[in-house]
Amino acid sequence: MFRKGVTDSFGAAISGLSAANLTDTVVRRSKRMMLDTLGVGLLGTQTAVFHKALQYSMRYRALENSRVWGSPGLTLPPQYASFVNGIAVHSMDFDDTWHPATHPSGAVLPALLALSETMPVRPSGLELLLAFNVGIEVQGRLMRFSKEANNIPNRFHPPAVVGVMGSAAATAKLLGLNPGQCVEALAIAASSAGAPMANAATQTKPLHIGNATRRGLEASQLALLGLQGNGQILDVESGFGVFYPDYRPEELTVCAPFRWVLEDQDVAIKRFPAHLGMHWVADAAADVRAKILSMTPGTDLSRVKRVILRVPKSRYIDCPFPVTEHQARHSFQFNACSALLDGCVTVDSFSGRQMERKELRNLLLAVQVESPTDNPSNFDSMYCEVTVDTAEGESHTARCSTFYGHWRKPLSQADLVEKFKANASTTLPLEAVEGIVSIMDEIETMPDLSLLGLFLQMSNTTP
Structure with missing residues (x-):
């Protein structure tokens, strides 16, 4: 298919990637990322920044609502559910970190789970897994358009830059948008990208993840309604290029076999909640x-x-x-x-x-x-x-030179599950904790994720 440039190639790839493109390595790594993200998010629901964001978001109601993790019976409009759940994920700086530097999962998973609960036909676990990887892939590709992005950031917080684009790509995939609509979703999302590093080490930093996951979801929903942006948003320096002075974009081509960035670059899973x-x-x-x-x-x-x-x-x-x-x-x-x-x-x-x-x-x-x-x-x-x-x-x-948990020295599956259980058990009962582990272990075979939503809101209080 003829493509006009980088942005069109991304739109075509987001729309065209299928479950057949997933590899065993990508499935295994992304399942670990998702399980870890749910665990740190559940732990994060006990933080002050989460409760402040929740108090704000509870002012809003809608016909469509999605679950707030770790809060039995509490729902919010999907944009606000993804917002507060995303904040929970990054509230303690306990979420995964990639190279070039960003926190990839927290910007994508909350939006996908919130969106899935409002769709007329609930997506399968495999569909959600594919959409998650599309969102991760877009972030990985965008970061590789700049050598500056390889280093510890000093201007913008990366999840606020590439995370919103990943959320838009992932939710566009889950919504089944066509290539042109996927382009519009990226263009709309780009106008919500960016957050200065001055707010690092403050309560505002977790909002960068919350805003990324929320605004990406909003972008794909607006694209579905026909809102238009600049169709060359990834091509021009005045588009996504404003974030990197050495921006050199390249087309994203889907070919067989498709090589995912996550195959070549695993993520770091943290053992304690602090900057990597x-x-x-x-x-x-x-x-x-x-x-x-x-x-x-x-x-x-x-x-x-x-x-x-x-x-x-x-x-x-x-x-x-x-x-x-x-x-x-x-x-x-x-x-x-x-x-x-x-x-x-x-x-x-x-x-x-x-x-x-x-x-x-x-x-x-x-x-x-x-x-x-x-x-x-x-x-x-x-x-x-x-x-x-x-x-x-x-x-x-x-x-x-390489700590335990770094992508060169990844946590064992047993240690990752132990971390998840320690985090999730602060909020959920044992039944729910074990249930989530089982679901995430077999997510690609699940017909839908209704049970996961129920587990994420189970009460750990004894009647």
């Missing part, structure tokens, strides 16, 4: 702690002389004395000191009780940060090195 860079420094600090305690058991690690962190240069994750949990999730210093004191970083590490510890505050005073020239701000090639100088004049160093 924190996982390198936490693992290195935990290794230093183990070295010191193996040589001198009983060492008081809150009274060391100096802690040197050799990390990539990035202003928004260099926070010497975090005050809020959101700042702590973006602080090399906080995560290194937490791991030195406790041996690991956990969900509880960001509680007020743990953050206010005197020994932690004392240790933060001993931290120095260095940014070696050989340590790029890039999730695929960076490292973190921690050196601890003790009061006795000893020096101990450990370096982490």
Whole structure:
């Protein structure tokens, strides 16, 4: 089929990709992403930012409504359900991270589940799985149009840029839009893209995911109604190119066999809720702690002389004395000191009780940060090195180049399921937790996902 340019090629691919194009690797990886996203989203329904967004969204009602995760009986118009569920996913910075840098799943899955509950004919699990992968693929392709996107961002938060486009593509696929309508969905979504990094480490950052998933859904629904945008939105510098100074778009061609980005680039699944860079420094600090305690058991690690962190240069994750949990999730210093004191970083590490510890505050005073020239701000090639100088004049160093959970060292399926269960069980009863695991394990065979919706809202209170 003749195509006029990059945007037309994307519209044709979004419309034309089918379940036959899915590969075993893509199915396996995307199912892991979806399960992890549901778990961190359920945990996130307990956060302050989620409840503030929910309070706002409950002002709105519609004829069509979708479930709010972890809230028995509560429904909202699909756009607002996807908005609050998306916020829950990113409320603790616990969701998956890709390379080039973005959080791909949270921008797509909430919109798809909200939309599926309002469709006259409920989509099958395989249809939803395909739409999810279309949304992930569009994000992966767009990020590869810029070399700048390979690095830790310093201008725009990537999910707010590519995430809304992925949501639009995924929901357009689930709605069965034709190629021209898919082009319009991308064009409409592009006018809702972008969020400055200045709101990182604040309660507003999770809204970037909520807005991306919501606005992408709205874009595909508006395209279905005939709203039009610039049909060259991905071709021109004044279109999607405004976000990247080195923007070089390429056509997306569906051929047999189709090679998905997710086949070549897996995602990182986090073990604790913090910015991805924190996982390198936490693992290195935990290794230093183990070295010191193996040589001198009983060492008081809150009274060391100096802690040197050799990390990539990035202003928004260099926070010497975090005050809020959101700042702590973006602080090399906080995560290194937490791991030195406790041996690991956990969900509880960001509680007020743990953050206010005197020994932690004392240790933060001993931290120095260095940014070696050989340590790029890039999730695929960076490292973190921690050196601890003790009061006795000893020096101990450990370096982490690949943490457990990175795409080069992925979590085992058992550990991923354990993470999901730990997160989901804070909100749901055991029956629902186990049920979701079973559904996601066999999603491609499910005739519809009505049971998943029921599980996501089961009450864990005892009558």
